[in-house]
Amino acid sequence: MSVELNAKSFPVSFAALEQEAKMKMSEGGYGYVRSGASHEETLQKNAQGFEKLSIVPRMLRDVADVDMSVTIGGRTYPFPVFLAPVGMQKLTHEEGELASARAAAAIGVPFVQSTVSSYSIEEIKAGTNSSPKWFQLYWSRNEQVTFSMVNRAEQAGYEAIVLTVDTVMTGWRETDIAADFSPLKLGFGKANYENDPAFMAALDNHENEAVIQSLLENIHYPNLNWSHVAELKKRTKLPIYIKGILHPEDAKLAVENGVDGIIVSNHGGRQLDGIISAIDALPSIVTEVDGAIPVLFDSGIRRGTDVVKALALGAKAVFIGRPFIYGLAVGGQTGVEKILENFIEETKITMSLAGISKVCDLPSIKLIRE
Ligand SMILES: Cc1cc2nc3c(=O)[nH]c(=O)nc-3n(C[C@H](O)[C@H](O)[C@H](O)COP(=O)(O)O)c2cc1C
Numbered sequence: 001m002s003v004e005l006n007a008k009s010f011p012v013s014f015a016a017l018e019q020e021a022k023m024k025m026s027e028g029g030y031g032y033v034r035s036g037a038s039h040e041e042t043l044q045k046n047a048q049g050f051e052k053l054s055i056v057p058r059m060l061r062d063v064a065d066v067d068m069s070v071t072i073g074g075r076t077y078p079f080p081v082f083l084a085p086v087g088m089q090k091l092t093h094e095e096g097e098l099a100s101a102r103a104a105a106a107i108g109v110p111f112v113q114s115t116v117s118s119y120s121i122e123e124i125k126a127g128t129n130s131s132p133k134w135f136q137l138y139w140s141r142n143e144q145v146t147f148s149m150v151n152r153a154e155q156a157g158y159e160a161i162v163l164t165v166d167t168v169m170t171g172w173r174e175t176d177i178a179a180d181f182s183p184l185k186l187g188f189g190k191a192n193y194e195n196d197p198a199f200m201a202a203l204d205n206h207e208n209e210a211v212i213q214s215l216l217e218n219i220h221y222p223n224l225n226w227s228h229v230a231e232l233k234k235r236t237k238l239p240i241y242i243k244g245i246l247h248p249e250d251a252k253l254a255v256e257n258g259v260d261g262i263i264v265s266n267h268g269g270r271q272l273d274g275i276i277s278a279i280d281a282l283p284s285i286v287t288e289v290d291g292a293i294p295v296l297f298d299s300g301i302r303r304g305t306d307v308v309k310a311l312a313l314g315a316k317a318v319f320i321g322r323p324f325i326y327g328l329a330v331g332g333q334t335g336v337e338k339i340l341e342n343f344i345e346e347t348k349i350t351m352s353l354a355g356i357s358k359v360c361d362l363p364s365i366k367l368i369r370e
């Protein structure tokens with residue numbers, strides 16, 4: 001499948017992009033990506049949270065040279081917009097994560113590979129060489145599998161572990177329940193499992209159905225608690241980021257437990273509904289953490305002005321989820337690159353017109369709530 005991408009044919013607004021992706025994807029696949037939990041109150045709040053915040057711009061500040069680079073955990077990236085871990089990307093495009101990881105590599109931002117990706121860690125590593133890559137971990141019920149995957153990521157040169165903590169069970173996703181749609185059951189997320197020696201050793205039967213059945217039994221781990229974080233710290237030299245923090249007390253515990261960073265996120269409104277929008281959760285967490293570790297952010301970022309607002313509130317960088325998945329649906333690797341380029345360009349314009357020429361100066365922007 002090749003898609004001609006030029007300024008005219010590639011959708012620019014998020015709404016147009018979502019429409020175009022809908023036409024490219026299966027009904028079940030599109031419903032899975034687009035939807036949120038329950039009646040999507042939080043999915044909507046994520047977007048409304050940004051709309052309530054207004055930038056108060058400054059003038060006459062020489063914005064001829066804009067520096068968008070950010071340094072996180074001692075590594076500098078050219079832009080503060082990263083790709084969120086999204087599982088099962090072959091559901092969206094035949095080249096799945098390979099296309100997204102190559103797009104991230106072309107732009108120079110980290111690619112965060114999901115535990116439930118359609119390619120294994122080793123395949124993504126082989127397809128992208130030395131570009132920055134992080135591994136998102138879903139703690140397996142079989143702990144040997146957890147540590148084996150972490151070890152494989154470390155061996156493959158991945159630079160961080162992102163432990164997602166808001167998915168100890170699947171949220172109540174009405175769209176998927178109504179459509180009886182489960183991409184895991186269809187086998188879209190099994191690559192890291194069927195290539196894992198600890199996982200395969202624990203199976204009596206290596207047939208596809210047995211792999212999928214065991215994956216379904218391993219993926220959610222409601223027992224997860226801070227002792228597992230302590231154990232993970234012992235098992236890896238890589239920095240650990242905790243994804244899915246919304247309460248300042250949990251941010252405080254993250255610092256006390258020695259994690260290297262947190263990602264403020266409500267999983268794009270896909271897990272628990274009726275909860276605080278991610279952008280409303282950000283300020284008190286930044287205050288609590290007080291610069292001890294980097295605070296990153298996702299959920300609801302739809303354009304460059306949102307990037308600027310999140311960074312103004314103290315996030316060091318942001319991740320986008322659905323926007324890049326829709327870019328992948330519409331144009332594969334080129335589509336994801338185009339999405340990243342558009343985000344970067346709009347972020348640059350927003351910074352410039354607000355009178356800010358360095359990302360590190362964004363927290364000095366005045367924001368008001370309307
Ligand atoms: C289709 C889909 C699959 C996802 N899979 C994962 C995953 O495997 N691991 C994870 O930590 N987060 C996963 N997420 C959540 C994203 O990492 C991110 O938190 C969310 O998409 C951000 O919100 P946004 O879509 O509004 O940008 C997924 C999100 C979507 C839309």
Ligand SMILES: O=C(O)C(=O)c1ccccc1
Binds near residue numbers: 087167184189267270
């Ligand atoms: O769909 C998701 O949001 C997600 O994170 C997930 C969790 C478990 C298995 C597959 C995807």
